[in-house]
Amino acid sequence: MRLLLAEDERSLSRALRAILERSNYTVDTALDGDEAWQYLEYGSYDGIILDIMMPKLDGIAVLRRLRERGDLTPVLLLTAKAEVEDKVLGLDSGANDYLTKPFHAEELLARVRAMTREKAAQPDIRLGLGNLTLDCASFELSAEEGVCRLSNKEFQIMELLLRNRKRLLSAEHLMRQIWGYDSEADSNVVWVNISYLRRKLQRIGANVQIRAVRNAGYTLEVSE
Structure with a gap:
């Protein structure tokens, strides 16, 4: 929730x-x-x-x-x-x-x-794009070739990207929203978690990719 x-x-x-x-x-x-x-x-x-x-x-x-x-x-x-x-x-x-x-x-x-x-009490909320589905109740990401469970931070990043699919989300925005204003975590944690998510997307056969736009941020893109 x-x-x-x-x-x-x-x-x-x-x-x-x-x-x-x-x-x-x-x-x-x-x-x-x-x-x-x-x-x-x-x-x-x-x-x-x-x-x-x-x-x-x-x-x-x-x-x-x-x-x-x-x-x-x-x-x-x-x-x-x-x-x-x-x-x-x-x-x-x-x-x-x-x-x-x-x-x-x-x-x-x-x-x-x-x-x-x-x-x-309502049915589980699911977010989708392309052949990708994120179950917000179980933290599970699924596509044609399988299902994987996300860590808390991975889930929050993917949920933000799916809910803001028409926007570019900067690393600073992700850092602020997920780790907080006063977090002592290094900003590289965003890149690390994005890398983990990319591997999981590939592993389950998703036709959705996390695209990085230089000096702008991240967004989701459906492959043709």
């Missing part, structure tokens, strides 16, 4: 992302409300976690924009405020749930599971 996490405190954002990814969620992170809205304009998510007190655009404003355009993606609000009025405001604005800081990781995961339960 794909989540958007909007939290302006960098250390908390990193910690929450790590917790969610260990539970096999794919997570995009935003550090302010304006950035969160940009993700929501162009991306599709199974659940959204919004901190209320964010710069540029607060969580309630993001939530209201989302509901005004008819988007019913479940939303969990995070805040340091514990007053009843704030909870009522959030729920009246369209939030599905409300979690007050500080909280335990187990409670966050339980709230996320609860708000995405209906989505999880």
